[in-house]
Amino acid sequence: KDTQGSPLPLVMVTQSPASQPAANLSDDGYTPDGVTNTSAPVLTRFTNASGEVSFPDPAEPVTYRARAQGYVDAQFPAIEGELVLQRMTPEQYIASFPSNVWLSQLDFGGDADLKKTFQLNCAFCHQQASPFMRNERTEEQWLSVIERMNSYGARLPTDDQQKIATLLREEYRRLREHPETVPEPRRWEEHLSAVEFTEWPLGDGFSQMHDFLLHPNGYVYIGDNLFDRIYELDPNTGEYTVYKVPHDEDMGLGGIMGNRFKVFPKMYNYLGVHSFAYSKKDGNIFITPSMQQALLEFDIKTKKFITHEMPAGFYPHTIRVDDKDRVWFTLALSSQVAMFDRSSGEFTIYDLPARSVKEWFILKSLPLVFSISPEHRPQPSPDREGTGLPMPYGIDITPDGMVWVARLYANDLARINPDTGEVTMIDFPFQGPRRLRSDADGNLWIVAFQDSLLVKYAPATGEFTSYPLPVINEVPYALNVDRDRGVVWVNGNQSDTILAFDIAGESWNVYPMPRQRFFSRDIEISEQDGAVYTTNSHFPTWQSEGGVPTLLRITPLAE
Secondary structure (H helix, E strand, O other): OOOOOOOOOOOEEEEEEOOOOOOOOOEOOEOOOOOEEEOOOEEEEEOOOOOOOOOOOOOOOEEEEEEOOOEOOEEEOOOOOOOOOOEOOHHHHHHOOOHHHHHOOOOHHHOHHHHHHHHHHHOOOOOOOOOOOOOOOOHHHHHHHHHHHHHHOOOOOHHHHHHHHHHHHHHHHHHHHOHHHOOOOOOOOHHHHHEEEEEEEOOOOOOOEEEEEEOOOOOEEEEEOOOOEEEEEOOOOOEEEEEEOOOOOOOOOOHHHOOOOOOOOOOOOOOOEEEEEEOOOOOOEEEEEOOOOEEEEEOOOOOOEEEEEOOOOOOEEEEEEOOOOEEEEEEOOOOEEEEEEOOOOEEEEEEOOOOOHHHHHHHHOHHHHHOOOOOOOOOOOOOOOOOOOOOEEEEEEOOOOOEEEEEOOOOEEEEEOOOOOOEEEEEOOOOOEEEEEEOOOOOEEEEEOOOOEEEEEEOOOOEEEEEEOOOOOOOOOOEEEEOOOOEEEEEEOOOOEEEEEEOOOOEEEEEEOOOOOOOOOOOEEOOOOOOEEEEOOOOOHHHOOOOOOEEEEEEEOOO
16 A cells, blocks of 8 residues: 555565575586576566455565555565555655666767667667666776777777767766656556566576577576576476586687686686577477587487587577478678588588678688687777678578578678578668567567667568557567467566567557566567566676576466
């Protein structure tokens, strides 16, 4: 209730275990290879119109947190009885706003293209305009941050760095001094009282649970990108077993990319486990190790890893397996697509066209560049066009067997015909096509990263249709399509949300996440019951509320 005694609907109530079960973390603070631990689930539900909510009786001690827009969080030990929430002060209310509404007020001196350049390069690992980012910094400190982020993998153009450092200092200061200019976030809505969130904490504050896979065997496989570990979790019990990806003894941190994270406090990534897909033939899981010229295969029966060495290509990225048991994945640095034919054990590499002679030369010189040790390897001077890095990113396969790829920096799509090997390029009329998925009718759904759009492309007609996202200044990373129910689920990384678009009705539902600074990179959907899964993959994790990655599931409440 509020202080006037009126019931409060749409209060987010989270039930957390008083403590997590004791775990074997004897491998430098992590679960050893082949060892099973248990993650106790964290449940979140919303009050109904009468301000009521109920939970199953817990088997172990739990605590509760109540969170509502405009009210101070309340912590309490039991769910029985009444709880009165206190209204926030105006200062507390504004401070509680998610990052996207703050980011919407950064206008970069009125230069819209500069802001999009900033978002493209500086919003794919963590939230911008969060409390951590709004802190006072000098221009020199901002330049130091930019230099470090570019060493991690961002490509903020050299010519823009000084101007952006100046604008970030000036505009964040203006927002701190005039927070009343920040718009309110979207209000929570009635559909929330019919769903439940379940979270399983995994890893620690240094982990990054990047991509994951919902497998037909009922397990969820999650990759810790920074520690080369695979978590095999049973959502029915919370038990998880960790499998450590082996590497050669002479391999250095960061693999062929070199150790880009020298100033990061803790790191164990020699391969960089990235994207997951499974074979419909035998269930084995294929994983892209971004920091190697290889493809990983995980045998789900023996729990052993098989390494398939690649003849060419750099930075294996997003992966899919087609109905003929061929494994397709993007090679983000070398602007290629690889296909691994399991029947022959052979790779086929498809070159995607360069946009200029200069870009062609850069791409062709990559084998020479990577023959130089990482410590002495020349670093590119990035520009706004991403010259030399068109970056094939997302990939998917339509029901007719065609392979589709989105190139993030080139703003185009590629279609590969597996039967003929023909590659067709299609201009994307928006900015930042990142990940894409096909629906049941063969239409492609694509996120436009900088443009804050969901885009549909109909291959049959060549028509693009765009749909503005229901929250302002979102920077959507990925999506997935529930083909059976006709819903597109979109990652809402700056707004602490997951966004659901009903294709037939062209309408949105917004699901606020139970943790602030919740950054997700992929979505999986259960074919059995439509449950939606994602991971909190904020980098660095310690900036996220709770400081630990989680696997999250959205399910309807049982009636």
